[in-house]
Amino acid sequence: MKARGAVIHQVGGQWEVQDLEVSEPAEDEILVKVMASGLCHSDDHFVTGDIPVNLPMVGGHEGAGIVEKVGSRVTRVKPGDHIATLFIPACGVCKYCVRGQSYICNNGAGMETGMAMDGTARFHDTDGNPIGGVTRLGSFSNYLVCHETQAVKLPDDIPFDLACLVSCGVATGYGAAVNAAPVRPGDVVLVMGLGGVGANAVQGAKHAGADHIIVVDPAENKMELAAGFGATAAFTSIDEARPLIAQLTNGQGVDVTIVTVGRVDGDIIGEGFDTVGKAGSLVLVSVGSHERSLSVSPQDMTNLAKSIKGVMYGNCRPLGDIPRLLDMYRTGSIKLDELVTNRYKLDDINQAVEDMHAGRNIRGVVVHEH
Structure with missing residues (x-):
């Protein structure tokens, strides 16, 4: 799968928009057509080095999109489903998940590498070199592959540029x-x-x-x-x-x-x-x-x-709390539209980051083109 995404290559650098290759999903993974990605300050910490990660890395973890393809063992979602990405997996069976603490699921270990759970890359550059994805996601790319435990199904009527915010910033705050x-x-x-x-x-x-x-x-x-x-x-x-x-x-x-x-x-x-x-x-x-x-x-x-x-992650249980927050949006209990100050094309990613640093945005959102 051909894709286009924003990549950080070195600490202190700028995001570079480049062509990417996205691998086929493994048996427990899904291919997602990413429609929108929030600009969370956490992604900036990978640039500054506050959060040490293996570079290069495709940015973005606050994503929403459509499931394009699923592996043979995937049961949580199916092609055509609208999903939000989870920057912490929710496996449902580790010690923390069964205690209701899926925000610290054991499968979150090793995310700093940007590699999939099997230790290999899902992004590559056009020369075949592996590239990681932030928190095993990389929603600054218009396509990504992730484990099924990093996705939660969304109602079809919620716009992607709002749904992406609930995957991180809304649930956390x-x-x-x-x-x-x-x-x-x-x-x-x-x-x-x-x-x-x-x-x-x-x-x-x-x-x-x-x-x-x-x-x-x-x-x-x-x-x-x-x-x-x-x-x-x-x-x-x-x-x-x-x-x-x-x-x-x-x-x-x-x-x-x-x-x-x-x-x-x-x-x-x-x-x-x-x-x-x-x-x-x-x-x-x-x-x-x-x-x-x-x-x-x-x-x-x-x-x-x-x-x-x-x-971490608002100490929430994202598989249940994200749909609940969207129901609250429907009833007017919380606001989402007002959170989005500006929408950007992927090519304008560095302007979006500058606006974030300058305090111009509550939240900026990258709207992907396909």
Whole structure:
């Protein structure tokens, strides 16, 4: 199968759009005609080296498309089905899946290689050299091959450019508030960063019943956008937000702070942790520094019973939660259309990344041509 995709060849480089060859699916794999792919900040971490992977690599993991072909042992989907890609497999049988923790399925091991589960490549360049796919996917290509456990069937009536967002950003942000925190009715919640994940953390906090949802993001254009997703206040810095936090909490601090900034480090974690009140939680969604340093007070953590929680994939069960989120979109309980700020052709991928860095987008989406 001939394909066209955006590839990163070296840390610090730019995405290069090139012709690709896509292998036939193995007996437990599917060939997907990718219709749309969200521009998630995680893909940028492969470029910066924050997430070490084997390069070259076809980017993209937030995908939606149509099943073109299936292997002989595939049972979850069939040709013609609309699917969203799962950047973590959900095998359903490992220790974590059977405990309801498919967001840390054992089959996620080795994804940094970009190779399929059998250790071989599904993408090749026109000279036959193997190329990996981000999280064994590579939705910046208009065709990909993945394991059936990395696909969830979608209703046919959901547009692909919205469905792709639910495969990562929506599930991650919404789940960070509802599953990981968890936000409770009456809570005061702070969300740090209003991108494609942060906007959905706001939606999740609202749906969970928070009385006050405060957004902090340095981009001025996002101040008005925050209210549309359910924020009750928005500021460009935590310092600006402190008087309101003190007023709403009698000086105690928020119940939950959710960190969804583009790149996190120990100082940002410390700044967020300081906003949390007694028995409150800092929920860490963002990816960033590998340094073993957190600017937090162990005494505050102990004496005030505060906690820091890491969250992967919104601690969701994607096979059930993604269809449920789409049902919520149908009924107006969550917003998807408003998440898409700009749509791009694949050839404009580097402009899309620049817009993401500049804070111009809630979410940008690549719409593939075929």
